[in-house]
Amino acid sequence: MTQHSTLPAAPGIGYKPQHYSAIMDDARPVRWLEIHAENYMGGGGRPLAQLRHLAERFPVSVHGVGLSIGGETPLDPDHLARLKHLCDWLNPASFSEHLAWSTHDSAFLNDLLPLPYTDKTLTRVGDHIDQVQNCLGRQMLLENPSSYLAFATSTWAEPDFLRELARRTGCGLLLDVNNVFVSATNLGFDPRGYVDAFPLDAVGEIHLGGHDTDTDDHGAPLLIDAHGTAVADPVWTLLDHVLAKSGPRPVLVEWDNDVPDWPVLADEARRAEKALAALRMQRPARSAAVA
Template identity: 55%
Template sequence: MRADMRPRHLTSETAGWVGTSFKHEHLAAILADGVKHGFFEVHAENYMGAGGPPHRMLAAIREHYPLSIHGVCMSIGGGEPLNREHLARFRGLVARYEPALVSEHLAWSTHAGTFFNDLLPLPYTEDTLARVCRHIDEVQQAIARPILLENPSTYVAFRSATMSETEFIAAIVRRTGCRLLLDVNNVFVSATNHGHSASAYLDAFPLDHVDEIHLAGHAEQLDDEDERLLIDSHDGPVADPVWTLYENVIERIGPTATLIEWDSKLPAWPVLRAQALAARELMEPPRIPVTPDRFDDV
């Protein structure tokens, strides 16, 4: 990696930030009653047009808050070269809004010229690793800054895998210098679906490279064999087990920019805001009550 592309360690700058996905329905409420030291995240693909109401609303938010731009269609793990037009639009959006954080997914979504509206899993092999690193290098060179790579939620595993997901992610960080977006809900969803330990996953995760955390709600259903299956649905509040995992992560790495993802079945702004503030409360050190007895000890 070139010297001018070394990762910027944002943790001190963004520590303690809390935010939510930005939804146009909430604009007026946010401007009237926002979040102190807050930030908002948008999906890059929703703002790749030249102008219009979406950009006017996003510009209004950007006047008051930092942004996180979260890509969902780059197909970092795809078997084909990155789409040049898409990368150019992504680069233009980053230049236009100068976000504090820029991220993409460890997944693929295109094949043979067809786009699949999903974030699909990868086999964790040396060939896949080389391809993912090549694509990340290309994105980082285009936007002249490191990206944050998000761990996926997965529903299938590959027999061809030669390394674990955490080993794969750690290798990506070493080779590309990218930073990480730790989605704690994805950790819980994937661990539950595959019968693994979410805590063990976090023990193996390269936490010292995390600059942002995602929290979200998930849905529960039964698969074809009547086994429990979790879906990363982003349509409800953060579940208690995910809060517990999050608190454990914060105890290890300290306050870290944390975002609540809620993309469908949207609640009123105060509900979403309360979820963000709950994350902040878990990041704040416990307050020691001052009592007369304590004064006597001074």
């Protein structure tokens, strides 16, 4: 299998099997793919066969949704073993998980739930990250969550909490721009201010996705990180702000629900490509102006 050690600073998409033929025929402008780890932990069959073919042509990022990295209970050793087996044979260019929890006792909850940002949580999550990285023998990236409430017990701002986790564990970060916008709207903070405070030097991937718009019981806007629509214009604008500060990064478009036909998703990737191209044109101009 062809080995791809890093993701390119270019558009990627969240891979869906219904797009396999279109991607193999002509994937432009997509340069890399992301899969959800839990969809490929089986023993074989068409999904793994197709993934092997795709991995010959594209760098692949493995994105976990089931480790419950923030859970109060120990990590599930069986789940971690299945994840290690997948990463060992696929040798992905990147592995990431969410700053969230999704388990209680022996039950798995089909959601990614938030955490209070306290010293106790910091130690627990840091220990779990160390366990994952030691088991996999590779760095992991940790994704900022989409939030619908804030904990009164939190003593850390989210960007500072993520910065400290990266410092303690050596993990990288995955900046989900849609999550920033969703959380900022729901909790009433400035998304640009969040980005300005974020440790962008630790970011190995940037994610984009669609959200649903609703209202809360008081009539205030409430955004849901649903991944079932096109990326909203304000999120594209926020991406431009991120890239202007971070420089080029791998940019992924996620579309997990009500998945459209391939041309629709490819158009979203082209918009990401334009954002990266515009950044590259601006940077030489700025360098010339300084000189």
